[in-house]
Amino acid sequence: MAVGTVARATLWTAVAVHLLVVEYLFIRYGQGKNSVLTVGKFFGLHLASIMMLQLVLVARMPWLDRRIGMDRLTVWHRWIGFGLVATLTLHFTFIIAGYSVLGSDPPWDTFLSLAGVTASLLGMCAAAVILVVASVSLKYVRRRLPYEAWHAIHLLVYVALGIGLVHQALEGTTFDSTWATVYWWSVWALVIGTLLTGRLVVPVWRNLYHRFRVAAVIPESDNVVSVHITGRHLDKLPARAGQFFIWRFPGLHGWWRCNPFSLSAAPNGRSLRLTAKAVGKGSAGLRNLTVGSRVFAEGPYGAFTTIHQTRPASLLIAGGVGITPIRALLEEPGGPTTVLYRVHTPRRPCCCPSCRPSPSRAAPTCTCSPAAPARATRPTCPSHRPTSPPPSRTSSSATSSSVDRRP
Incomplete structure (x- = not known):
């Protein structure tokens, strides 16, 4: 069952x-x-x-x-x-x-x-x-x-x-x-x-125990950024690929503003990575995070994990920056996988090499379907990078000021 x-x-x-x-x-x-x-x-x-x-x-x-x-x-x-x-x-x-x-x-x-x-x-x-x-x-x-x-x-x-x-x-x-x-x-x-x-x-204890901090801020495209988080004893954090945290960056927007962002890389016991598109003040401001600043994370939450998989093969469907939890899932061992991804333009395919699977997982069959080929914007899939944080921070200005879309 x-x-x-x-x-x-x-x-x-x-x-x-x-x-x-x-x-x-x-x-x-x-x-x-x-x-x-x-x-x-x-x-x-x-x-x-x-x-x-x-x-x-x-x-x-x-x-x-x-x-x-x-x-x-x-x-x-x-x-x-x-x-x-x-x-x-x-x-x-x-x-x-x-x-x-x-x-x-x-x-x-x-x-x-x-x-x-x-x-x-x-x-x-x-x-x-x-x-x-x-x-x-x-x-x-x-x-x-x-x-x-x-x-x-x-x-x-x-x-x-x-x-x-x-x-x-x-x-x-x-x-x-x-x-x-x-x-x-x-x-x-x-x-x-x-x-x-x-x-x-539980949230207070986990943050006191793990002491999350920003390790790197990496722009992935004009309006997409990845934030690498490090901390203590992350190998004991019960996070899985496909889950999300509710993130607070007190030094950026104060304590009250929080955003739910999925992990865009499978947890490896050393770091966490989130990838977000600038669609509001909270997500656009991620580019301005300072390396070393404190992070308060509630989670992990979510049931979009492999514990619910009942058959060897799987079909994963995503659109836009929603590819991030799927990107993390592909790093976990598993059977044959088909990924259907709705993109703005086929000019930059998302799954090769971005959705590169775990060595123990069969290479996914990926289909990228353009939503509006005439548009100049590029799909917002994080490029394939090591899941451990890079040593330096690259800064860039925010590009969007639309309202946050949060549950």
């Missing part, structure tokens, strides 16, 4: 088991003061469970990421987010309606009365933050916001998470059973621990 299938089955089985346990605990110990409040508590428990799943999907757990891929996990996170908003709306509606029936008061008076209770007010604040984040995550809004602004607003989810946890703790009426309460908070502790480990502890 494919490793991706096993990972998906494991993830969704764990989710299903948790939901079955929650349903059982709710039926046994989760009754509300009236039937309407019981329904409201039901949606509240599932709202919290959906939030747990959302955090797991973005926790960047290596076991899941290498088998499912950050791109697919992010898509799941986005679509499940719509369910989160719907469940939040239902929870809020039934709680207001339940207390309105219980106190025989109009819904608005009930809302104002609950807003005067600390636990309820915190829940309302958490809900408001989630709705704000959801609204700016709509495609129409997100396309009109700078990435940094959207990302900063999206981080408010963690504020909502903290407020929501305090809300649950102060309410204290989720279950009328000690062991049910222990189970509930144990799952929360596991989820938050996983999130902190994947998003904070």
Whole structure:
């Protein structure tokens, strides 16, 4: 069975088991003061469970990421987010309606009365933050916001998470059973621990341990540049050809700007190489990196690796600078490979000698298909160079100022 299938089955089985346990605990110990409040508590428990799943999907757990891929996990996170908003709306509606029936008061008076209770007010604040984040995550809004602004607003989810946890703790009426309460908070502790480990502890530890630095900056063409990264103990870095890192160059654009770039050469235990086309401020500025400057790298991430290959032969398809992870994959041992590459002009073929394979891999069959033969621009495939960093840096000015295309 494919490793991706096993990972998906494991993830969704764990989710299903948790939901079955929650349903059982709710039926046994989760009754509300009236039937309407019981329904409201039901949606509240599932709202919290959906939030747990959302955090797991973005926790960047290596076991899941290498088998499912950050791109697919992010898509799941986005679509499940719509369910989160719907469940939040239902929870809020039934709680207001339940207390309105219980106190025989109009819904608005009930809302104002609950807003005067600390636990309820915190829940309302958490809900408001989630709705704000959801609204700016709509495609129409997100396309009109700078990435940094959207990302900063999206981080408010963690504020909502903290407020929501305090809300649950102060309410204290989720279950009328000690062991049910222990189970509930144990799952929360596991989820938050996983999130902190994947998003904070592991990246910080790896950067302190490996101490990544820029070793060389090599222009490959007018608008493509390769950056060689060195560090300590890179032979212990669990990176594979086809994966990517989220790179930060604090000395270039500050700490907040980050870019996901794939490795354009298979990791060799001595250095890493990324190759990028200048399509925005972040990627265009790579030419101005200083040799020896510090690098903060999060990763490796991505499931585009040979662990998913189930047959000896493979077909790899790329366009433009998207050839970079394929270029790295061809350095790993493997069977017969066919590469289809969409280029701007056939004047400079990409695969010979650029996509030169590993000595233990059969020579790839490469087909370069021109997208616009009349254009003067050249395909953006990195030329074949040794994967170890050159001894010196070649400087060149940036050539593009278009907006970064980042996920």
